[in-house]
Amino acid sequence: MFVLTIDQRNSQAGTDLVPTAIDTIERVGGTALALPPERTAGDEIQALIAGAPAALALALALSRAGTWGVGLGAGAVDTPLPEVVRAARGDAFLHARDAVGRAKSTPLRLAIEGPDAEAAADAEALLRLLLELRDRRTDEGWEIHDLLATGLTQREAAAELGITESAVSRRVRVAGLRTEEAAIPALARVLGALDPDA
Structure with a gap:
């Protein structure tokens, strides 16, 4: 737990x-x-x-x-x-x-x-890397993050914002959204190793 x-x-x-x-x-x-x-x-x-x-x-x-x-x-x-x-x-x-x-x-x-203090330190270190990435995200990056988090596709987000799909792709890249998307399941597994009930 x-x-x-x-x-x-x-x-x-x-x-x-x-x-x-x-x-x-x-x-x-x-x-x-x-x-x-x-x-x-x-x-x-x-x-x-x-x-x-x-x-x-x-x-x-x-x-x-x-x-x-x-x-x-x-x-x-x-x-x-x-x-x-x-x-x-x-x-x-x-x-x-x-x-x-x-x-x-x-x-x-x-x-x-x-x-397990060492495993907790590992999980914290990895999570801090992700927080560093998120802390550097601009308002435009968070705007596209929040739209995509609702389930919209990049094409639909572009239409919602009135910008091109390539502009959305650029925002996704600069905001590190794909890096975050890949890191979250890995971080959850590292964190899960600390749970004695898992």
Whole structure:
């Protein structure tokens, strides 16, 4: 299992983003959420996730805005599960706590901890490469990313934006979308190796 613990960065200087983040976690996590996300203290949120692909998707979605320190912990979780995530216990929760503490002080806002420290470091290093790529993406790159993520083809995205297909292809290339597309399944497999329930 994976525990996601996120903490809003500079929360005292801005608005409360917890409700929006909870909506994102519920939308992106979907049926992979073993327990619904909830605010656990102040501007911190926890969620329990079954499966590396969903854990990775959530980490990417939440790190995109740059407003959260994202800690991802892998490991065992005590069963039976309680009704609320704040009552749950296990190594995955301890790892997530350590990870979010580190994440808040890293430039890319994300850290991973798990039962195998070396494997967790490998997963974190690879995920940081992907985050570096995403952080360099322009607004035009994100625009085409978001359109293609809805299932549109490049031709349909071109029509939607009123630009040529070759312009869309250029945006896809510059934004590194095909590199990201190839990296995500590989990253999910690396992350999945940390899950004792897999």
